[in-house]
Amino acid sequence: MKYRRFGRTELSVPVFSCGGMRYQYKWQDIGMPEIPVDNQQNLEATIRRSLELGINHIETARFYGSSEVQLGQILPQLDRSSFIFQTKIGPEDDPKKFLANFDRSMELLQLDYVDLLGIHGINNAELLEKTIRPGGCLEVARALQKSGRVRHVGFSTHAPTDIICQTINTNEFDYVNLHWYYINQNNWAAIEAATKHDMGVFIISPTNKGGLLNKPSAKLVELCQPLSPMVFNNLFCLSHPQVHTLSVGASVPSDFDEHIKTLEFLDRAEEVLSPIIQRLEKAAIDKLGENWYRTWRDGLPEHGATPGNINIPTILWLRNLALAYDMEEYGQLRYNLLENGGHWFPGARATDVSKYDLTDCLKDSPHAAKIPAYLEEVDRLLGGEGVKRLSQS
Numbered sequence: 001m002k003y004r005r006f007g008r009t010e011l012s013v014p015v016f017s018c019g020g021m022r023y024q025y026k027w028q029d030i031g032m033p034e035i036p037v038d039n040q041q042n043l044e045a046t047i048r049r050s051l052e053l054g055i056n057h058i059e060t061a062r063f064y065g066s067s068e069v070q071l072g073q074i075l076p077q078l079d080r081s082s083f084i085f086q087t088k089i090g091p092e093d094d095p096k097k098f099l100a101n102f103d104r105s106m107e108l109l110q111l112d113y114v115d116l117l118g119i120h121g122i123n124n125a126e127l128l129e130k131t132i133r134p135g136g137c138l139e140v141a142r143a144l145q146k147s148g149r150v151r152h153v154g155f156s157t158h159a160p161t162d163i164i165c166q167t168i169n170t171n172e173f174d175y176v177n178l179h180w181y182y183i184n185q186n187n188w189a190a191i192e193a194a195t196k197h198d199m200g201v202f203i204i205s206p207t208n209k210g211g212l213l214n215k216p217s218a219k220l221v222e223l224c225q226p227l228s229p230m231v232f233n234n235l236f237c238l239s240h241p242q243v244h245t246l247s248v249g250a251s252v253p254s255d256f257d258e259h260i261k262t263l264e265f266l267d268r269a270e271e272v273l274s275p276i277i278q279r280l281e282k283a284a285i286d287k288l289g290e291n292w293y294r295t296w297r298d299g300l301p302e303h304g305a306t307p308g309n310i311n312i313p314t315i316l317w318l319r320n321l322a323l324a325y326d327m328e329e330y331g332q333l334r335y336n337l338l339e340n341g342g343h344w345f346p347g348a349r350a351t352d353v354s355k356y357d358l359t360d361c362l363k364d365s366p367h368a369a370k371i372p373a374y375l376e377e378v379d380r381l382l383g384g385e386g387v388k389r390l391s392q393s
Contacts, residue, residue, distance in 0.1 A: 001054025002263055004244040006200035009152040009174050011084055011115065013057045015238055015266075016259055017202065018050040019247040020060030020067045027065035032073065035066060042252060044074045049253035051083065053260060057245060059202075060109075061088035061120050062101045068108040076110045085111065088120035088156055088177075091131045098137040102144065113148060117141055118177055119155040122167050123343040131155070132170055154200065158344045160302070164190040168197060175200030180243070181210035182236045182280075183321060195242045203237055203246045207259075212333070214255075217326035223279045227265070232276055234262040239269035284324040292367065296320065299364030303347030307356035311338055311347025312371065319378045328382065335382040349383065350375035 006013040023046050025039045032040075047058065058075075060067045068087070075085070087105050092098040102117070119137060122128050131137050144150040154175035157164050164178060168190060176194050180187045180203055194201050207213045207230055211220070216229040224232040237243050248259050265272050285293045296316055303311040318335050321327040338349045353375045362368035 002266060003054075004241075006244050007175055007194070008198040009116070009200050011152070011200070013084060013200070013245045014055045015245055015263075016053075016055050016234075016248050016256070017057040017059055017245045018047065018055050019205070019249040020058065020071065021064045022249040022251040024065050024067040024070055029063065030066050030069070032069055035070060040070055040073060043070050046250050046253045046255075047071070047074055049256060050250065051078070053256055055248070055256065056082060057084040057086070059086035059088070059116070059247070061118075062090070062105045068105055072108045072110040080111075084115045085109075086116035086118060087114050088118035089137075090120040091122065091127050091137045093130060095135060095137050095140045099140050099144075102140075102149075106149070113151065115151045116175065117144065117150040117153050118175075119153070119173075121344065122155045122157050122163070123159045123346075125163060125166075127343070128163065128167055132172060138172060152200075154202075156204065161187050161190050165193045168193045168199065171197055173199060175202060177202040177204050177247075179204050179209055180237070181206045182233050183211050184209075184317070191240075191242050201242060201244050203243055205249060206233055206237055206246050208249060211321070211325075211327060212330045215329070217329075219283075219326040223283055223325070224276055227272070227276065228258060228261075230258050231262050231265070232273070234259060235265050235269050235273060236277075238262065238266060239273060280325075284320065287324045288320060293320075295366055298366055299362070301361040306347075306361045307358065308352065309348040310350055310353070310356070310358075310375065312350075312358075312361075312375065314338070314347060315350055315375055315378050316371070318382060319374060322378075322381060331378075331382045332384060335378065336384050350379045351383065353379070 002015045003012045004015060023043045025035045050058065060071060062068065087109065089098055089101050089105065119131050119141065122131055141150060141153045145153060152174040154173045154177065155167060156177035157167065158179065164187060168176060176199055178187050178190060180191060191201055210233050211229065213230040213233055220229045227235065234246060237246055248256060250256055297313060300313045303309050306312055315335065318331040322331040335349060337345050338347055353372055358372055362371055365371060
């Protein structure tokens, strides 16, 4: 395993982390008597395989269903100095509720302390204010840190880049969990800001949110040769030293196997990546046109400034992926999460585009005349029944 310094925490973290949202039994907060023996055995085998591989950073969150109570059966069996543990607690209006949630996490996990406590889901300005205001959740986290129950405090986010940068620039956090991968590089400015503040950088769900790379399209497989799309994306992320660790949402012990193949290419990442990136860019330009490929995002409004709350940037991005790389399945999952994802994945689908006048909100886009038809195209191509977030299932 390869390790990197996790910013000012000074922790040495593996370049892959064991994410705790896919091996648990249910997304409901249930007790151990309701959990089948074979499921618990699988979870424990997954944790042991992670540690065998040197992936000694394990993370979960309050309200990842039965994850915490199940982890609490194996963690006390392990040498506490042999693993780095992170849990995440969402901000609350009442800081006492935040503390109660943390206490409940610790009770279930059967740990005396966590190495990393993330404020979970600072996804907009309101949640940031709820966190950092005097007497807010950050003060509770700092008190926990002073008491020794928490070693380092960070945050996780699905926010727009400007909100992430605003949060980072408070200089109140030691690390950040955020989205960034080949198909979605919007948050690079936030990674640069985190680097400036010497924060740890943890990439959330590069396999699933990075394109359902555990079951990629045939076209994507072809374009990423000689690597698998999963290994390509891992290598792309880790070729940037500003990135410290990638989450692996393992559901069974063998889920680590393909990821581990990335390690052999780290020392020659640029050499291996360059021809693949060239092929991916050429495929996109051939399908979408170079002018659109280079400028499609220019002048697009945020969903809050769009009639009907339509999330135009996200919808056009999903169109690009579906057309360029045959990523319809990924596009369908993400598109149909709109209107159902709350502040985790905000904005609306393009179901009723024809009833809105988008002229004013698209006035700064060089593609204003084309976009309404493209939005309707996406709804025909990707539209279907609404999709829930995993934690709502």
